[in-house]
Amino acid sequence: MSVNAVVIKIASRCNLNCSYCYMYNHADQSYLRQPKIMSESVYTAAMETMLNHSKQQGTHHKFALIMHGGEPTLVGVRRFRWFVETARSILGERLMLVAIQTNALLLNPNWAQLFQELEVTVSVSLDGTAEQHDAFRVDHQGKGSHQRTVNGIDVLHEQGVQTRIICVANPAARGDLTYQHFRQLGITKMDFLFPDITHDTKQAWYGSYGETPVADFMIQAFDAWLDEDNRDVKVRIFYNLLRSFMGDSPGSEAFGNPLLNYLIVNTDGAIEGTDALRVCDEGLVDTGLNVLSNEFDQLAQGNSLLFQASEAGLPLCAKCQACSEVAICGGGQFPHRYRKGSGFDNPSAWCDDIKKLFHHVRNRTGLFDVRKSA
Ligand code: SF4
Ligand code: SF4
Numbered sequence: 001m002s003v004n005a006v007v008i009k010i011a012s013r014c015n016l017n018c019s020y021c022y023m024y025n026h027a028d029q030s031y032l033r034q035p036k037i038m039s040e041s042v043y044t045a046a047m048e049t050m051l052n053h054s055k056q057q058g059t060h061h062k063f064a065l066i067m068h069g070g071e072p073t074l075v076g077v078r079r080f081r082w083f084v085e086t087a088r089s090i091l092g093e094r095l096m097l098v099a100i101q102t103n104a105l106l107l108n109p110n111w112a113q114l115f116q117e118l119e120v121t122v123s124v125s126l127d128g129t130a131e132q133h134d135a136f137r138v139d140h141q142g143k144g145s146h147q148r149t150v151n152g153i154d155v156l157h158e159q160g161v162q163t164r165i166i167c168v169a170n171p172a173a174r175g176d177l178t179y180q181h182f183r184q185l186g187i188t189k190m191d192f193l194f195p196d197i198t199h200d201t202k203q204a205w206y207g208s209y210g211e212t213p214v215a216d217f218m219i220q221a222f223d224a225w226l227d228e229d230n231r232d233v234k235v236r237i238f239y240n241l242l243r244s245f246m247g248d249s250p251g252s253e254a255f256g257n258p259l260l261n262y263l264i265v266n267t268d269g270a271i272e273g274t275d276a277l278r279v280c281d282e283g284l285v286d287t288g289l290n291v292l293s294n295e296f297d298q299l300a301q302g303n304s305l306l307f308q309a310s311e312a313g314l315p316l317c318a319k320c321q322a323c324s325e326v327a328i329c330g331g332g333q334f335p336h337r338y339r340k341g342s343g344f345d346n347p348s349a350w351c352d353d354i355k356k357l358f359h360h361v362r363n364r365t366g367l368f369d370v371r372k373s374a
Contacts, residue, residue, distance in 0.1 A: 001310045002057055003296050005064040005262035006050055007275070010038045010083060011074040012267040016103050016145055018137045020168065020205070022196050022278040023070065030282065034267040037075050042269040043083060045291040047090040049265075053296045054094045062096035067120075070267075073106040077114055084118045097121060101166065103137070104152025105145060112159035123164045124153055128178035132170050150185065157186055164189040171206055171213030175221030183233070191236035192221055194254065194332070194350050196279045199339035202349045215353035219360045226364065238361075244328045245367040255354075257316065257330030260309040263299075265291055271299070273306040276335040305344075309334060317345045329354050 012034035017024060023031050054061045065087055073080070084098055099121040115122055126149050127133040134144025156163050165187050167178060175192070182190050194214055197205055206213055218237075225235050240252050250256030253274075264272040264285070271289040278285060287302030300307045308314060313330075320331040331337055332348025339346050348354060361367070 001297065001299060001307065002061070003050075003053055003261060003263050003310070004062070005066060006046070007066045007068045007262060007264045008038070008043075008046060009034075009068050009070060009264065009267045010043070010072050010080075011070040012036055013074065014069060014071040014103070015074065015105055015139065016071065016137060017140050020136055020195060022275055030286075031070070036267070037079070038083075038267045038269075040082070040086075042267075042292065044086060044090070045269060046265045047087055049271075049291040049295060051091055051094065054091070056297065062094050063091060064097040064099065064262075065091075065095060067098070067100040068264075071103055071105070072100055073102050073111065077110050081114060081118065084120065099123060101125065102152075103145065104149045104156075107152035107155050109155060109159060112156050112161050115156070115161050116159060121164070122156060122161055123166050124149065124156075125167075126150075126153070126165050126182070127167050127170050128173050129181045132173035132178060135170070135172060136168075153185055153187075162189070163187065164191065166191050166193065168193045168195050169214045169217040169221075171209035171217055173217065175217040175219065176224035177220075178217075179221045179224040179235075183228070188233050189236075190234075192218060193237075194336065194353070196276045196333075196335060197349055198280050198336065199346060199349045201279060212353045212356045214350055215356035215360070218353070218357050222357075222361065223364065241328070241358075241361060242365065242367065245361070245365075250328065250330070253333055255329050255332065257313045257334070259311070259313055260306060263296060271296065271302070273303060273309070274335065276333065277338075280335055280338040281340070314344050317347060319347050323347070325355060325358055328358065 012031050013036050019025055050063055054063060087095055087098060101123045104124045127137055130144065130146040133146040137145050139145055153163055165182050167190060169192050222238050225233065225238055236252060237254055240250055244250045244255065250258060260274060264275060266272055269291045271287050271291060271294065272285040287299060287306065289298055289302040299310065314334050316326065316331045320326055332350055332354055334344055336348045336350055337344045337346045
C-alpha cells in the first residue's frame with residue numbers, strides 16, 4: 001500500500017456544532033475519548049511514521065499533510081507554527097504540501113500572515129449564503145456562523161491568501177445561488193461534496209427534499225459555472241467529472257472507486273481510515289494502530305476493510321458492476337454504499353442523484369464517455 005496524504009487531527013474539538021457533522025452528530029462518538037489538542041510527542045511520532053513510510057516507497061515519494069480537526073485553529077498560532085516547522089524539518093523534501101481545513105471563525109491577520117509565510121494551502125468550509133449555511137452550521141449556542149466565516153475569508157483575501165471553499169451540497173438551497181455567492185466573495189476555487197449518509201440514514205436526513213435533492217443542487221451549480229464561462233474558476237467535482245468523460249481518471253474520492261491513498265492520524269496518535277466511515281457505524285475507522293508504536297504498512301493486520309480499500313479498492317455490488325455508468329461513477333464514495341446487514345455491497349445511496357447529474361452533464365456539454373464509444 002502507498003499512503004500519499006495524511007490528515008492529522010491536531011485538535012479534536014470544534015467551536016462549531018454543525019448538525020450534519022460526522023465527528024459529533026452521527027453514530028461514532030469516539031471523539032469524547034480524545035485529548036483536546038495533539039501533544040508534541042504524538043505529533044513528532046506521526047512525522048517519523050510518515051518519514052519511514054516515505055523511505056519505504058522510494059526516493060521520489062512525497063506526502064501531503066492536511067491539518068484537520070475538529071477545528072485545527074483551536075491549537076493557536078504559536079503551536080500551529082511549531083507543527084508546520086516540525087513537519088518540514090523531519091520530512092524535508094518529502095513534504096510536498098501543507099494544507100489546513102478550517103471553519104475560519106478564528107482567523108485574523110496573524111493567522112493569515114502565518115499561512116502566507118509557511119505556504120499553507122487554506123480550505124474553508126462554507127455552505128452558501130447566510131440562510132443556507134446557518135441552517136446547519138451553528139455554534140454550541142445554536143447561532144449561525146456564516147458572517148464569522150465570511151469575515152475570516154475576507155481577512156485571508158486582504159493578506160493575499162488564496163482560499164478554496166468546500167461546500168456540502170444543501171438540498172434546501174439553490175446550487176446556482178450558492179455558486180454565485182462564492183463568486184461574489186472573490187472565490188475562484190471551490191468543491192461541492194455529496195453529503196455523508198448511508199442507506200440507513202438517508203431518509204431521516206434528506207427524505208423530505210424530493211427524489212434527487214443533491215443532483216438538483218449540483219446541476220444548478222454546474223450550469224451556473226458553465227454559464228459564467230470563466231477559465232480561472234475551478235469547481236473541483238465538475239472539473240474532474242469533465243476530465244473523466246474525456247477518459248482521465250476521476251481524480252477525487254467522489255467517483256471512480258479510487259484506491260484509498262490517505263490515512264488519518266487522530267489526536268491521540270491512533271491511525272484511522274477515512275472519516276466519512278463514521279456515519280456508517282462506530283469502530284469502522286479503527287485500526288488498533290498508533291503512530292507511537294506502529295507503522296502505516298501494518299494496516300493489513302489492523303483493519304482489513306481499509307487495507308482492501310487501499311490495496312485494490314472495495315469490490316462493487318452486482319448492480320454497480322452491471323451499470324452503464326460504472327466506469328466513471330465506480331459506485332460513488334464507498335461510505336455512501338453502507339447498509340446495516342449488507343455492509344458495502346450496495347450501490348451508493350446517492351445512486352439516482354449520480355445518474356441524473358451525469359445525464360445532465362452529458363446533455364449540457366455534448367461530452368460522452370470516451371471509454372464507452374471506444
Ligand atoms: S466545523 Fe467541521 S468539525 Fe466543526 S462541527 Fe462543523 S463539520 Fe464538524
Ligand atoms: S452507484 Fe449507481 S450510478 Fe454508480 S455505478 Fe452503482 S449503480 Fe451505477
